[in-house]
Amino acid sequence: MKSNNRAYFWMTIPALILFFVFHTYPALQGIFYSFTDWRGYGEWSFVGFKNYLNVFQDDRAWHAYIFTFKFAIVSTILVNIFSLMVAVGLNSKIKFQKTLRAVYFLPNILSILIIGYIFNFIFTHFIPDIAENIGLNALSQNILGDPDTAWVGIVIVAVWQAVAFNTILYLAGLVTIQDDLYEAASIDGAGPWKKFWKITFPLIAPFFTINMVLAMKNFLMVFDHIIALTGGGPGQSTESISLLIYRGGFQGGEFAYQSANAVIYFIIILIVSIIQIRILQKREVQA
Amino acid sequence: MGGKKTNWPVTILLIIGSLLVLFPLYLTITIALKTPQEMAGNLLALPETWRWQNFTEAIQLTNFFNAFTNSLIITASVVVLTLLTNSLVAYAIARNMHKRFYKFLFYYFVSAMFIPFPIIMLPIVKQTSNWGMDNLTGLIMLYVVYGLAFNVFIYVGYIKSIPKELEEAAIIDGASRWQVFWRVIFPLLTPMNATVGILTTLWAWNDFMLPLVILSDRDAATLPLVQYIFQSQFSTDYNLAFASYLMALAPMVLVYIFAQKWIISGVMKGSLK
Numbered sequence: 216m217k218s219n220n221r222a223y224f225w226m227t228i229p230a231l232i233l234f235f236v237f238h239t240y241p242a243l244q245g246i247f248y249s250f251t252d253w254r255g256y257g258e259w260s261f262v263g264f265k266n267y268l269n270v271f272q273d274d275r276a277w278h279a280y281i282f283t284f285k286f287a288i289v290s291t292i293l294v295n296i297f298s299l300m301v302a303v304g305l306n307s308k309i310k311f312q313k314t315l316r317a318v319y320f321l322p323n324i325l326s327i328l329i330i331g332y333i334f335n336f337i338f339t340h341f342i343p344d345i346a347e348n349i350g351l352n353a354l355s356q357n358i359l360g361d362p363d364t365a366w367v368g369i370v371i372v373a374v375w376q377a378v379a380f381n382t383i384l385y386l387a388g389l390v391t392i393q394d395d396l397y398e399a400a401s402i403d404g405a406g407p408w409k410k411f412w413k414i415t416f417p418l419i420a421p422f423f424t425i426n427m428v429l430a431m432k433n434f435l436m437v438f439d440h441i442i443a444l445t446g447g448g449p450g451q452s453t454e455s456i457s458l459l460i461y462r463g464g465f466q467g468g469e470f471a472y473q474s475a476n477a478v479i480y481f482i483i484i485l486i487v488s489i490i491q492i493r494i495l496q497k498r499e500v501q502a
Numbered sequence: 503m504g505g506k507k508t509n510w511p512v513t514i515l516l517i518i519g520s521l522l523v524l525f526p527l528y529l530t531i532t533i534a535l536k537t538p539q540e541m542a543g544n545l546l547a548l549p550e551t552w553r554w555q556n557f558t559e560a561i562q563l564t565n566f567f568n569a570f571t572n573s574l575i576i577t578a579s580v581v582v583l584t585l586l587t588n589s590l591v592a593y594a595i596a597r598n599m600h601k602r603f604y605k606f607l608f609y610y611f612v613s614a615m616f617i618p619f620p621i622i623m624l625p626i627v628k629q630t631s632n633w634g635m636d637n638l639t640g641l642i643m644l645y646v647v648y649g650l651a652f653n654v655f656i657y658v659g660y661i662k663s664i665p666k667e668l669e670e671a672a673i674i675d676g677a678s679r680w681q682v683f684w685r686v687i688f689p690l691l692t693p694m695n696a697t698v699g700i701l702t703t704l705w706a707w708n709d710f711m712l713p714l715v716i717l718s719d720r721d722a723a724t725l726p727l728v729q730y731i732f733q734s735q736f737s738t739d740y741n742l743a744f745a746s747y748l749m750a751l752a753p754m755v756l757v758y759i760f761a762q763k764w765i766i767s768g769v770m771k772g773s774l775k
Contacts, residue, residue, distance in 0.1 A: 222679035226594035227607055230587065233647045238614055241625035301519065309513040317762045318520040324758050324765065326708040326726045329747050333526050336740060341529065341545050387770045436618055439710045442730065457620050464624040477621040484618050
């Protein structure tokens with residue numbers, strides 16, 4: 216028994232030490248430095264909550280938070296609508312089911328950064344070209360070049376890519392629903408809509424919860440899409456929180472300040488996840 | 503499946519939708535094979551002649567094979583090390599969840615899933631460069647360590663469902679706890695290893711942010727990172743750029759074409775936990 220315990224102990228101790236040194240310790244350091252005025256080099260002293268107060272008064276930070284949330288909420292909703300539609304479609308009696316499923320999942324295996332560069336070309340050259348040729352003036356401008364519409368381009372790429380993964384999650388839920396439930400409903404005279412809302416949706420509600428929480432959390436961390444599409448621009452109109460922390464922290468000499476920003480960001484992500492799980496679980500019970 | 507007839511309207515809608523998925527790839531392949539002159543014409547058209555020169559130029563400019571090798575080394579090492587170590591840690595935790603220390607370990611690793619990377623990004627970059635770990639080896643280690651959060655979570659769930667009797671028999675035969683893990687448990691973990699292996703491959707191969715902040719030497723750059731580094735040099739030579747993108751995407755697409763059934767079911771299993 217003793218040698219057993221020792222074996223178990225040594226199976227976990229190296230992992231515990233490494234995880235602490237490379238994950239927990241940097242996180243604690245980040246929190247520590249958020250109370251200082253360190254620029255990433257040179258001398259520093261404690262400044263209390265000054266960085267935190269400054270983040271709240273920083274227009275650039277406010278803008279990054281508003282942009283990130285707008286992007287994340289819109290993308291989360293769209294991804295869930297589209298992926299649910301695709302999943303229901305893939306789960307019905309269709310031809311080429313395997314092939315179509317493989318095609319719809321394809322974006323999930325591709326690098327977001329490279330996809331972003333490809334879409335960058337589509338928005339900058341392809342769509343305006345086509346629009347000009349057919350005389351559609353509304354689309355003849357590059358949407359990424361306009362501070363008011365650039366975020367839409369980022370949403371499109373994010374949705375295009377994320378539908379793949381979420382579809383698979385919904386599909387995993389849909390295949391567990393027995394066919395005879397639908398047959399019974401048909402006998403009772405229920406139409407397709409009624410069947411979806413009364414049978415399908417309540418039964419895949421747990422998957423809906425997971426999808427909403429995961430998608431939202433991932434979108435709040437958006438970074439690669441933005442690097443490839445707009446670099447945060449035009450101006451700072453599409454600068455996300457991750458990008459702001461990256462830029463300010465590495466290039467702007469704002470190590471301590473962006474550490475405070477990162478702590479706030481962490482707390483917000485935690486709160487959003489908890490609230491989402493609470494609300495959506497309540498709905499599951501009712502449904 | 504039998505009985506009902508094919509739902510053609512849905513099939514057709516899904517086929518139309520799948521064109522939206524495939525279109526950017528079609529554009530990538532055709533542009534990668536066109537000449538700069540052809541870019542002025544119809545962008546939807548197929549290339550008049552296949553201009554392989556775009557690829558040879560892209561290979562030279564971006565030092566493609568170097569980046570490809572880096573990505574391959576990182577992904578292969580991370581997958582192998584992750585499978586061997588993360589499963590071992592999860593095994594010790596799963597078999598001792600009734601003890602306070604191991605229960606704490608479980609929640610300690612798993613709760614890290616909720617910690618966004620930017621909060622450790624600035625300090626970890628300082629730390630890795632101070633310790634001379636701003637290279638491939640350091641990057642590989644970070645992936646293996648960070649993977650623990652999710653992998654411990656799904657491995658522990660799976661290991662708990664494996665009956666302990668199998669191990670006890672081996673113990674009576676004189677095997678040590680380590681031997682039990684490698685000879686009895688690890689082979690039984692194959693389905694979970696496949697899932698973890700696939701998810702880890704996708705992560706390590708496609709990740710951009712960690713290589714961006716950790717690697718200080720250009721020669722160590724991975725495939726996605728190279729596309730970022732050479733953006734300014736591609737400038738308006740889209741044929742060159744797209745040839746480079748296509749080569750960076752191709753390895754994973756090829757793997758996917760042959761193993762898609764596997765990959766999809768692996769991801770599905772991982773997400774159901």
